[in-house]
Amino acid sequence: MELYRSLSQILEPARVLCSEADRISYSRDLWPLGTIGIQHGEMPHHPDFIVWPQNTDEVSGILRLAKEKRVPVIPFGGGSGVCGGTLPLKGGMIIDCKRMSKILRIDEISLTVSAESGIIGEHLERELNRKGYTAGHFPSSMYCSTLGGWLATRSAGQLSARYGKIEDMVVNLQVVLPGGEILETKATPRSSTGPDFNQIFVGSEGTLGIITRATIKIHHYPKSRRFSGFLFKNVPAGLEAIRKILQKGVRPATVRLYDELDTLIVASGKVKTTSASHQDKKEKGKLSSFIPEMVKRAERTALAHPSIIDKLSGLLPESCLLILTFEGAEEITEVEQRVAVGICEAEGGQAQGPEPGERWWKERYKVSYSMSTVFALDSFVDTIEVATTWDRLERLYFKMREAISKYSLVMAHFSHAYQEGCSIYFTFAASAKGKDKKKELYQKIWDTAMDVCVKEGATISHHHGIGYLKASWMQQEHGEAMKLYRAIKAAIDPENIMNPGKMGL
Ligand SMILES: Cc1cc2nc3c(=O)[nH]c(=O)nc-3n(C[C@H](O)[C@H](O)[C@H](O)COP(=O)(O)OP(=O)(O)OC[C@H]3O[C@@H](n4cnc5c(N)ncnc54)[C@H](O)[C@@H]3O)c2cc1C
DSSP: OHHHHHHHHHSOGGGEEOOHHHHHHTSOOSOHHHHHHHHTTOOOOOOSEEEOOOSHHHHHHHHHHHHHHTOOEEEESSSOOSSSTTOOBTBOEEEEOTTOOOEEEEETTTTEEEEETTOBHHHHHHHHHHTTEEOOOOOTTGGGOBHHHHHHHTOOOTTHHHHOOHHHHEEEEEEEOTTSOEEEOOOOSOOOSSSOTHHHHTTOTTSSOEEEEEEEEOEEOOSEEEEEEEEESSHHHHHHHHHHHHHTTOOOSEEEEEOHHHHHHHHTTOSOOSOOOSHHHHHHHHHHHHHHHHHHTTOHHHHHOHHHHHHHHHTSOOOEEEEEEEEESHHHHHHHHHHHHHHHHHTTOEEEESHHHHHHHHTTTTGGGOOHHHHTTTEEEEEEEEEEEHHHHHHHHHHHHHHHHTTSEEEEEEOOBOSSEEEEEEEEEEEOSSHHHHHHHHHHHHHHHHHHHHHTTOBSOSSSOOTTTTGGGHHHHHTTHHHHHHHHHHHHOTTOOBSTTOTTO
């Protein structure tokens, strides 16, 4: 009650919430393990309060109070995180940033936008589009995630090959530290003045402070957008084409290579497959429509016996779909597409025309929002996104797929590619009876996958972040560098009020 009274002196009481309904609403993010828990009536972590500051000074006042009273503070953007990053593990205060949603300045000379951190991604992009610009950042959660959340988790958008990840876009930040001090980095294209403090707060997932404002790069809205689709005989062949395209200096906007099973599910038999005149190919053709149908309907048998699907997948016609998109100035996209198409053909890709890419473009936000049918079937689904350099990528893919497929149905695509390497996005779905068995299986899959990933020297997260889910692998991920992170945390936040229990701290 005393805390409530003190908070109500900083913000009007209507912006300090503590009803049971509000506390339940903020007890989870979109971590699938939380969804499993909720299905079985389990909601273990409730915040004590939810506060809605509307400017930096209010955030500063709240953090000063939190430090004085030693109350845990959990920054909250859209709550679209999938790793339990906003779970109030020790109760305390959720600071919902969404009332801080103003666009402060569009700098049309330097091509940057400054905005408050609680702005929803789609609102920011729409306003930029109205003025003839784009931020070029399109996570699938565009409609339900915020600028602050993107920065705090090192998010990646669907056009990352051209525009980069959010850490490549950030120009400056305003951050409120746990004691209430307000820190602002300089807006400058580059500098040579010691550590880059933007990059200390980017990816810190609320453990070091609250990002209240940011300036990020923007681009002229593309005048031209082009699509190309190719079928490759297998994953290694498709990856070789992508590597050569990127290393030639071409920057497609989208690069998405689907493995065999993902190709069938995504393409739904609409992709032209190789001529199926041979009887064997006919049989494989039947499988091509049978497996995705089975998986699409999330039939319990398919999910309960993943190894069967995995074996059947091995019999599928060899075909992996690659989608490329190009955008920007007409004369540049024309050349980029021509060069990329030439490389794909030289690597044995069968041209599919623009249709697969155009279809993906139209439906690009649809897939992610329609997962719930699987949960309704005593099953669960989740994704694992890892990354490594080109020299280790293929091995990582096969090793992780093999490990995960022992326990669940698994497919993958490669959707964020760089000159030096690429990420892999595994989707797995599995089934078990009852809460405990489901949780046990879920944990087993993650343990197995992460162990292989660490052993292969890859990073355990390319863009979803760490949160609570992957906290126990942080030491293995960073080794000695974890000491530095702990030392920074201890210096800024000795009372450990900022998002406690996360990031392996
Ligand atoms: C359907 C769906 C699709 C997705 N697709 C993508 C994708 O394509 N690419 C991608 O990268 N991710 C994706 N995600 C994951 C998620 O959307 C991202 O991690 C996103 O960046 C989280 O933003 P948010 O505003 O929802 O943050 P939240 O979930 O609210 O918070 C995430 C973490 O950031 C911290 N945080 C939030 N705001 C601040 C702030 N202002 N200051 C300091 N810390 C803060 C929180 O404490 C928490 O630790 C997807 C999720 C879903 C559900």
